[in-house]
Amino acid sequence: MSRSPRGIRDSAELREALAAVGVISPGYTGSLEVVRIGAGFGLSGVTARVVVEEAPRRAVVVKRDAAETIRREQLFYTRGALALGSSVPGYLGALVDGDTGLLVLEDVAPARSLDVLAGCDDATAERLVATLAVLHASTWSGSDPTRTDPALPRWRCRACTAGEWAVRLGMARRRFPDLLDDEATDVLMALPGRVTQVLDRLAGGPQCWIHADAHLDNVLRRPDGTVVLLDWATSCSGPPLVDLAQLLAGGLVNDPVSQRTRTAALVQAYTDTLTDHGVTDAGSSAAAVAEAALPWVQGIVGWAAAPELPAGRAGDVLRAQLAVALAWAR
Structure with a gap:
């Protein structure tokens, strides 16, 4: 039925x-x-x-x-x-x-959904970062902001104020005390200031068409291994490194320190694809990507402090992503 x-x-x-x-x-x-x-x-x-x-x-x-x-x-x-x-x-x-x-x-069946909770193999991860690079290269502004399509909405993000952050971090800690221990809380306390610095640097860098919500739950994989990116509801003009960072943290790299080799390989695959498509001023590095992930980290902690916690699988995703966000914030 x-x-x-x-x-x-x-x-x-x-x-x-x-x-x-x-x-x-x-x-x-x-x-x-x-x-x-x-x-x-x-x-x-x-x-x-x-x-x-x-x-x-x-x-x-x-x-x-x-x-x-x-x-x-x-x-x-x-x-x-x-x-x-x-x-x-x-x-x-x-x-x-x-x-x-x-x-x-x-309908792209028989393609199957990937899963942010399960991760993916190296070949699929490389295909995904290369796909993102192709998207970015198609509208890469570089030093010429007039190349950005004026019809596109703009990526918006701001750092939390000290007061907002104290409330959100406090709520998240009460809900997830096993993840947000004293050490993790100390790391996160200074996050708004770090996010402010990151946003300032990103605003002065390249802009292009970004997905703005790239993670494995928004990906299908066909039987031949090729990938399909879904859910372009947040697509906009924004900093490409933000997109790459969110994709890596959204199921490809759980900890950029312990998985340093994988992170470096994926950033290199992204940069190589940009170069193949004529972009030579990417300035991509594992360190730059980790920095660009900080606005995402702020968002995950904010999710953990939302008025209503998600249930079921969404709740499992929140817990897993909060642990990943802590790793990316260190």
Whole structure:
């Protein structure tokens, strides 16, 4: 029996969207199977696989989210996705109505989801950092900020104030005392000042199109080993090293010190791909990436202090990512 997820069901709105992008003909009266996918994997909105049951049988992926988010993904798929080719799902179209919208994408089954809790092998990790480098190289501003697409939203991040940080760190420590012991708390106390310095340096460096939420839960791997990056809801113009740092900390490198060789190899693979695509002023290094991870560390601690802690798999991800964030902050 098919399961209709909250927010996506066999409805006139869904059929209108599918007809608008050519998946079904206008007035189609056949059946649709709607099955939720990606639950618990941190994807924005609600996503479902929709199967047109009658010949020719066809499956697509439909995502419901806020109108602003759908428009942002639509902007990426129509203007930025070309550089990545098959490393992103094929874009079929979108329908925005009022405060929400539907995005219709190619179904890339039998590709399977990767898992931030499980990590991945070296070959997959290298493919991922190379894919990110291809995206970055396509709009790399270097010393010429006019190369950045003015239509893109901008990456926004600020350092917490001392008062905000005291509250958040205190809450996170009460919830995760086994992770946030005295030593870890001492390391994190100075984080806002370090984040301020990092943000200042990043603002004066290259900008380009970034994913801004790159981690293994947003990746599919095909049977041939190639990768597909999902969930472009936060894509924007921003510092490329922030993107790379989040990808490494999001399932590729749990501890940049104990996994120094792996970190260096992945940063080198990223830099080599940039060079292959004409970018020669990357300035990438393992140390620079570790520094660029600090805004992400601040965000993870903030997540640990959120009013409501996530349950189930999301709670497991938070605990695991908090441990990783501590390693990257040292």
